[in-house]
Amino acid sequence: MLDRNGNGNGRKAGGNGETKPSVRCAIYTRKSTDENLDNDFNSLDAQREAAENFIRSQTLEGWIALPDRYDDGAYSGATLERPALKRLMVDVEQGKIDAIVVYKLDRLSRSLLDFAKLIETLERQKVTLVSVTQSINTKDSSGRLLLNILLSYAQFEREVITERIRDKVAASKRRGKWLGGVPPLGYNIDRANKRLVVNPDEAVMVRYIFRRFLVLRSAVGILKELKEKGWRMKSWTTVKGRKHQGQPWNKNQIYRLLNNPLYIGLVKHKDQTYPGEHEAIIEKKLWDEVQAILGEDGKMRGNHGRAKTPALLSGLIRCGHCGTAMGITFSQKNNRTYRYYLCVKAAKQGYHDCPVKTLPAAEIEEAVIDQLRAVFRSPELVAATARNVQGLEEAEIKRFAQEKEIAEQQLQVLRAAANRLLQSGAGSNQSIAFIQGELSKLDADTQAAERQLRMVEAELAFYRDKPSGVAEVLHELTVLDDLWDELFPPEQERIIRLLVEQVLVYADRIEVTLRGEGLQTINSEMLPDPADERETAHAEP
Numbered sequence: 001m002l003d004r005n006g007n008g009n010g011r012k013a014g015g016n017g018e019t020k021p022s023v024r025c026a027i028y029t030r031k032s033t034d035e036n037l038d039n040d041f042n043s044l045d046a047q048r049e050a051a052e053n054f055i056r057s058q059t060l061e062g063w064i065a066l067p068d069r070y071d072d073g074a075y076s077g078a079t080l081e082r083p084a085l086k087r088l089m090v091d092v093e094q095g096k097i098d099a100i101v102v103y104k105l106d107r108l109s110r111s112l113l114d115f116a117k118l119i120e121t122l123e124r125q126k127v128t129l130v131s132v133t134q135s136i137n138t139k140d141s142s143g144r145l146l147l148n149i150l151l152s153y154a155q156f157e158r159e160v161i162t163e164r165i166r167d168k169v170a171a172s173k174r175r176g177k178w179l180g181g182v183p184p185l186g187y188n189i190d191r192a193n194k195r196l197v198v199n200p201d202e203a204v205m206v207r208y209i210f211r212r213f214l215v216l217r218s219a220v221g222i223l224k225e226l227k228e229k230g231w232r233m234k235s236w237t238t239v240k241g242r243k244h245q246g247q248p249w250n251k252n253q254i255y256r257l258l259n260n261p262l263y264i265g266l267v268k269h270k271d272q273t274y275p276g277e278h279e280a281i282i283e284k285k286l287w288d289e290v291q292a293i294l295g296e297d298g299k300m301r302g303n304h305g306r307a308k309t310p311a312l313l314s315g316l317i318r319c320g321h322c323g324t325a326m327g328i329t330f331s332q333k334n335n336r337t338y339r340y341y342l343c344v345k346a347a348k349q350g351y352h353d354c355p356v357k358t359l360p361a362a363e364i365e366e367a368v369i370d371q372l373r374a375v376f377r378s379p380e381l382v383a384a385t386a387r388n389v390q391g392l393e394e395a396e397i398k399r400f401a402q403e404k405e406i407a408e409q410q411l412q413v414l415r416a417a418a419n420r421l422l423q424s425g426a427g428s429n430q431s432i433a434f435i436q437g438e439l440s441k442l443d444a445d446t447q448a449a450e451r452q453l454r455m456v457e458a459e460l461a462f463y464r465d466k467p468s469g470v471a472e473v474l475h476e477l478t479v480l481d482d483l484w485d486e487l488f489p490p491e492q493e494r495i496i497r498l499l500v501e502q503v504l505v506y507a508d509r510i511e512v513t514l515r516g517e518g519l520q521t522i523n524s525e526m527l528p529d530p531a532d533e534r535e536t537a538h539a540e541p
Helices: 043-057 083-093 112-124 141-174 200-216 219-229 251-258 284-306 344-349 361-377 379-425 432-464 470-486 489-499 518-525 530-538
Strands: 023-031 063-065 070-073 099-102 128-131 187-190 195-198 266-269 272-275 317-319 326-333 336-343 358-360 500-505 510-514
Touching: 023 043, 023 083, 043 063, 043 070, 043 099, 070 083, 083 112, 112 128, 141 266, 195 432, 200 219, 200 251, 200 284, 200 432, 219 251, 251 284, 317 326, 326 344, 336 344, 336 361, 358 361, 361 489, 361 500, 361 510, 379 432, 489 500
Parallel strands: 023 063, 023 070, 023 099, 099 128, 317 500
Antiparallel strands: 187 195, 266 272, 326 336, 336 358, 500 510
16 A cells, blocks of 8 residues: 555555555654753653654554654754754655654744744644644644644743743842853852852952053053963863863953953842952952043043044143133134134133133144153153152052051961860860851851962062163153154044143143153053054054
């Protein structure tokens, strides 16, 4: 007897001469996770065994199980992107299958929309869908009705589970818990307690990036220094032992680190932050200063993008007579544009009381640049700057030395307390459980103090190994003076903003106030290759 495709695999059923065509049954199995899939008998095997038993019960109806396996292990039912399912549907399209048997309908799909697509294909190819545990057969109308009802409930269940997971994540974040994923630079994962613990060596890198950003105000500058030091991003190992090597830094990763509140002990969820269970690496004051610079730079970028008239001293120049800021303005004559700095107060209240009023922008900017170049040529000013830099570094060394002494004293106190507890516990009436509990607390405090001591020692070593010399500063600023005319306007503007704190303009003079840390910043940004420096300036955020 031939089947519907003309193959000679029909079978004779009963003694009345009736024949039934063979029904070729494909068994599809799925499991959402890879848990226990490497066992000799796993969930996929159990599903297939149940389906095979069901098919054998339908032997008189001509049902036979196809030998091909369609197993999707560790694949979610929320998507159709599953290799075995795709192979199954290709065989359906080619007419190799008469029925699909599943343990439960949600093994095939948990999405009502996806299931509708599958059913449309099955009906077009006249393929029956059968659920072993739910007594559903899409060959008749009642089976199709029940199918739609169960699918609606399956999708409802999936949405409820999704909402529960979302609520659980939000609740865990509010409690400051780490929910897994790639550990951030500066932390390791305590898998036993499911929390982050400080990695002292990486914490030094995190603090370095934050502190250098205060000076450089540039991710590109930090990127150059990290490359020179050979420092890379986080290296980490998965639970299964797979190692991920740290990648080279890029500008976006630096900004992501600088904006991560995790480093001040907070956990972020959407637009809210909550106190975390982990220890902070960055002090709040340093965090606030960096965020202020990031916000300021963002506004400056926006303003520069909208500006129609270039203003090298915008935000720096003020009227010496009234202390009001001076804004940029322009006029046009004979197809030429003339730029001016205008006293804002005089523009609003009248020019009669202001001796400054407006000043040609090009002349003021040239005068300020000449004063800066005089600084570059002055050994006395360079020496004063170097002494200022050395003073700042000596203050940092003194601060970290004090922190080291405090940490060492704290360790001594904790260790002495542990010894006293051990001695007093011998022969006393205190319970062993109580003593063990107290020792556990002291041990945790001791480990935290040891981590703090290692971090302080690393910071101390960094400053002691990085002396600033007058000759080095003098050489770099001399190079800058020689290159000034070759720099692009954005480079010149950036250097001026790093060096100049304020420009006061009077009717008869100009007073330029330099930043205390400005020359140190310029020294740290000097590059040996002028072409390299120009390319870096154009990549500036």
